[in-house]
Structure formats: C-alpha cells, structure tokens
Amino acid sequence: MQILFVSHYATPHIGGVETVVRSLRRELRRRGHEVRHVASNASHLSSEALGYDDAGVIRVAAVNALEEKLGVPYPIFSPRLARVLSHEIARADVVHAHGFLYMSSVLALLMARRRRRRAAGPAIVLTEHVGHVPYEAALLNQVEAGAISTIGRTAVRAADAVVVLNRKVGAEIDSLGPREPVIVLPNGVDTALFRPPLDGEREALRRELGWDDTPRVLFVGRLVAKKGIEAALAATAAAEGSFRLVVAGPGPLQPAGVPGVDVLGPIPSERVAELYRAADALLLPSRGEGFPVTVQEAMASGLPVVMTNDPGYAVHLDGAGLGVRFVPALPQVIAAELRSLVSDQGAWVAASEAVHQHALQAFAWTQAAERHELLYEDLVSGVGGRVPGVGSGAQATTARDFGATP
Numbered sequence: 001m002q003i004l005f006v007s008h009y010a011t012p013h014i015g016g017v018e019t020v021v022r023s024l025r026r027e028l029r030r031r032g033h034e035v036r037h038v039a040s041n042a043s044h045l046s047s048e049a050l051g052y053d054d055a056g057v058i059r060v061a062a063v064n065a066l067e068e069k070l071g072v073p074y075p076i077f078s079p080r081l082a083r084v085l086s087h088e089i090a091r092a093d094v095v096h097a098h099g100f101l102y103m104s105s106v107l108a109l110l111m112a113r114r115r116r117r118r119a120a121g122p123a124i125v126l127t128e129h130v131g132h133v134p135y136e137a138a139l140l141n142q143v144e145a146g147a148i149s150t151i152g153r154t155a156v157r158a159a160d161a162v163v164v165l166n167r168k169v170g171a172e173i174d175s176l177g178p179r180e181p182v183i184v185l186p187n188g189v190d191t192a193l194f195r196p197p198l199d200g201e202r203e204a205l206r207r208e209l210g211w212d213d214t215p216r217v218l219f220v221g222r223l224v225a226k227k228g229i230e231a232a233l234a235a236t237a238a239a240e241g242s243f244r245l246v247v248a249g250p251g252p253l254q255p256a257g258v259p260g261v262d263v264l265g266p267i268p269s270e271r272v273a274e275l276y277r278a279a280d281a282l283l284l285p286s287r288g289e290g291f292p293v294t295v296q297e298a299m300a301s302g303l304p305v306v307m308t309n310d311p312g313y314a315v316h317l318d319g320a321g322l323g324v325r326f327v328p329a330l331p332q333v334i335a336a337e338l339r340s341l342v343s344d345q346g347a348w349v350a351a352s353e354a355v356h357q358h359a360l361q362a363f364a365w366t367q368a369a370e371r372h373e374l375l376y377e378d379l380v381s382g383v384g385g386r387v388p389g390v391g392s393g394a395q396a397t398t399a400r401d402f403g404a405t406p
Contacts, residue, residue, distance in 0.1 A: 001376060002034045004092040004122070006085070006108040008075055008099060010039035010057050014250050014266050015073065015222060016293035017098050017129055020187045025056065027188075027369035036092075038084055038104065040064065040075040044250045044266035060084055060104075071224035071252045077103050085111050089122060094376045096125040100155040101147055109158040123379035126159035127185075128152075130289050131169040152176060160379050165291045166312030183375065186316060188368030189296040189359065193269065196302035196356055197277040205278035215243040215280040215342035218303075220272055220294045223251030228285030228308065234331035235283070235338070236260045242339045246279065248272060276301035280342045283307070285329045291316050299323065300359035304351040306337050316362065322347070323355030 005025060009018045018039070025035040040062035062075035085108050089095055095112040097105035105126070115121035132148060153176040156162055163185045164170040170182040197205070206216075217236075221227045229247070233255055236245040247255060250266040267275075276282070282298040284307045291313060298305050299320065307313075309326040317324050327337050341348060 001093040001380065002091055003028060003036070003094045003096060003376065004088050004108075005035065005037040006095065006097045006104050007037070007039050008073060008102040008104055009042055010037055010059065012268060013040075013043045014268075019269065019293050020129075021098060023188060023190050023365050024369060024372065027365045028373065029055070031369065031373060033373075036088055038081075038088060038108070040077060040104065042067070042075050058084055058088070069252070071222065073222070074102065075104075081107060082111075089115055092122045093380050094125060095122045096127065096372075096376075097155070097159075098127045098129065100126060100128050100152040101144075106151055106155045109155050113158040123376065123382075124158060124160045125163060125375070125379065126155060126161075127163040128156075128169055128173060129165060131164075131172040148172075148176070161375065163375070166315050168310065168312035184315070185371050185375070186362070186368060187291070187293065187296065188365030189293070189300045189363045191300050191360060191364055193273050194276060194297045194300040195273075196352070202278055205274055209275075209278060211244075211278065214241075216246050216278070217243045217281045217283050217306075217338055217342070218275055218279045218298070219245060219247045219249075219283050220275070220298075221249045221284065221286070221292070223247070223249055223253040225253070226287055226289075227251075228287065228329060229253050229255070231285040231329045231331060231334065232283050233258055233261065235285075235334035238331040238335040239339060240335075242335070243280065243342055245283070246275065248275060272297070273301065276303045279303060280348070281306055281338055283334065283338065285327070285334060287329075295324075296359065296363045299355035300363060302352040302356040304341055304348065304355060306334065306341065317358075319362075320358040321351070321354035323351040323353075323358070 005021050007017055007021050009015055011018045011022045021037060025037055028035050036056040036058060038058045038060065041059035042062055042064040060081045061078040064075045066072040066074045081104060089112050095108055097108045099105045109124060109126060112122055112124045132144065156173055156176045162173050162182045164173060164182055165186060166184065170184060173182045219229065219232045223229050232245060241260060245261045247261060248264040248267050255261050255263055276298050282303050282305045284292055284294060286292060287308060295305050295307060305324045306327055308329050325337055327334050
C-alpha cells in the first residue's frame with residue numbers, strides 16, 4: 001500500500017505525535033509499504049547533524065510563532081501545503097492524519113474526502129491523541145471547546161475511521177457524532193532504542209553526565225503548563241535535596257537557576273534514551289493527554305514512573321504493578337512518593353523489572369503496526385462501499401479485529 005501520514009510536526013521536532021509517526025512509518029516500510037509523511041519544517045534540532053532517517057518526509061514551510069511564544073503547537077503553513085497534499089493524496093491508498101485541530105491534518109482530511117466524491121480515492125483515517133486539553137485560563141478553554149465543536153467535528157466526519165488511544169478520548173469523539181466507529185489502537189515504542197541498561201552501562205552513563213550518587217528524576221517533554229512542569233519544580237523544592245530533577249525538552253517554561261534542577265533543553269530521542277537508562281525515575285504530573293509517549297519510553301527502558309492519574313490510562317497500565325505510581329499534583333505528595341521510590345533499592349529493582357516486562361508485552365511497535373496495517377487493509381478493501389468490519393453496529397467486531405480494548 002501507499003500510505004500518507006499528515007501531521008503538524010515531524011522529527012527532529014520534539015514531541016509525542018512526531019515520535020509516534022516516525023516509528024510507525026519505519027515499521028510499515030519494513031513491512032513493504034511505501035510511506036510518505038507531510039508535516040511542517042519546524043524543528044528544535046538539525047536533522048542533518050543527527051543523521052535522522054527522513055525517507056519519505058516532505059516538510060512544508062510554516063510559521064511556528066504560536067509554539068515559540070506561547071507553547072501552543074499549531075504551526076501556520078504556507079500556501080504550498082495545499083499543492084503538496086493534492087499531489088500526495090492523488091497517489092495514496094491511505095491518508096492517515098494525526099490531530100483533529102491541526103491545519104495540515106484538517107486540510108488533508110477534507111481534500112481526501114473531496115477526491116473520494118469525485119473519483120476513486122484513498123481510505124481516510126484520523127488519529128486523535130489527546131482530545132480536549134484543560135487550560136487554566138477560562139478563555140483558552142472556551143476557544144478550544146469552540147474549535148473542537150466546529151473544526152474537530154468537521155475533521156471527524158471526514159474520516160472513514162477514527163483512532164484513539166483510550167476510551168476517554170473516544171467518548172469525546174463520539175460526542176461529535178462520527179459517521180464511523182471509534183477504534184482504540186495503542187501506540188507502540190521502539191524497544192530496541194528504549195531498553196534497560198546493559199551491565200555497567202548505567203554507571204558509565206552517569207559518570208559521562210557528571211552525576212553523583214544523588215538520585216536523578218527526569219522530566220521529559222514540552223515545557224508547557226499542561227505537562228506539569230511547575231508541579232515538578234515545586235516537588236523538587238519540597239524534597240529538600242533527596243533527589244535532583246533533570247529537565248529535558250523544548251518550551252517557553254524553561255527553568256533557570258532553580259536549586260536542585262538541571263536543565264538540558266531540547267535533546268534528540270537517542271540522547272533521551274540514554275537518560276532513561278541512567279536515571280532513577282520519570283516524573284510526569286501532566287493533564288489532558290491521551291497516553292504520554294514518554295511514559296512508554298521510560299517503561300521500555302526499565303525506568304519506574306510517577307505520574308498523575310487519568311481514567312484513560314488504565315487500559316495501557318493494567319498489570320504494570322508498582323512500577324507506575326499515581327499521585328495527585330501536590331508537591332509534598334509527589335516528593336514523598338519519589339523519595340520512597342528512589343530510597344529503597346529492592347523496591348526500585350522490582351519496579352524496574354515490572355515496567356520493562358509490561359512494556360515488552362503491551363507497547364512493541366510490531367504489534368501496533370500490525371493493528372494499523374489490518375485497519376488500513378480493511379478500509380482499503382471497502383473504499384467506494386461499506387467498509388467491511390466497521391460501520392453501523394460493528395464496534396465490537398472492530399475492537400476484536402484490530403486488537404483494541406473495548
């Protein structure tokens with residue numbers, strides 16, 4: 001099949017969606033499909049310097065001021081986007097857009113649907129990763145709610161199938177009245193890159209990083225309010241030196257001169273993988289996420305996780321044991337949980353083994369790619385008519401066929 005991914009960003013821009021798309025396109029190419037990916041040219045890092053695998057990636061010029069100034073990841077594309085999408089959609093068997101509010105994804109969905117009305121066209125898939133993101137500012141919540149009820153609804157209705165990471169986001173999509181079923185398909189993680197340390201590797205990495213014996217807690221992600229960076233900094237202060245916080249990622253809320261905090265800024269995935277292997281825990285007190293990719297990466301690396309809970313996480317973390325610990329976003333509570341985790345070596349080793357084993361069983365990209373492949377094949381075989389296995393009354397069949405959790 002010829003598969004076209006469309007998203008707002010692509011690696012080496014740092015973020016969960018672009019990491020997911022990169023891994024999925026690699027695995028699908030390995031399975032013999034031709035995969036192309038249209039995204040903006042915004043980036044935190046140089047792809048040339050990193051030697052990134054960019055086969056099939058088409059970057060379109062965009063203004064990224066909203067992210068740079070406000071931490072809001074909505075690039076504004078140049079008019080060239082329409083021409084690029086028109087050419088790529090014409091040759092695709094499947095158009096898979098990521099995110100129902102992004103300019104690139106919405107335009108791709110509408111153009112693919114219009115092509116289908118005029119002639120033979122591609123199967124159309126939308127993945128919505130997070131749904132509604134709660135903001136502290138009431139105005140932002142109102143703006144987003146309005147965008148979801150208009151732009152989001154239009155995007156959902158243009159798709160043949162809508163993919164979500166959990167039933168919480170699925171319920172939000174259902175409320176928009178999609179014509180086709182909502183399918184739960186978990187993301188995967190690169191378990192070759194994100195793995196536990198080999199013998200002696202953890203100690204060597206810590207020496208290279210200049211870390212002493214003080215436990216290191218990672219905060220990895222965009223430094224914006226929804227990720228909980230303020231709660232992480234407050235928890236570090238409350239811990240009174242029982243651990244140091246290592247912050248890695250882009251965003252406007254970069255800490256500066258905060259005691260007990262080391263700031264690394266944006267770094268590539270390969271370096272993040274080394275941080276996971278060297279550290280003692282991952283902290284992510286975020287809100288409004290489908291399921292954070294950083295949690296999957298840390299677990300695959302054998303790194304215990306402390307995070308805020310969300311009803312949608314259960315489907316992904318059932319069976320992870322005490323390797324994943326849920327806390328309210330209260331600094332004293334977070335600090336106490338982290339102290340408990342990093343101070344008991346026996347409990348830490350058990351937690352590390354538990355999360356790694358769970359990740360191998362639940363997050364391998366080979367499984368996730370196979371589920372996507374089955375979905376694509378099912379949709380392509382039904383283009384121009386009723387899609388086999390999906391549609392009115394077929395939710396249970398869809399969940400079973402594609403490995404989803406009802």
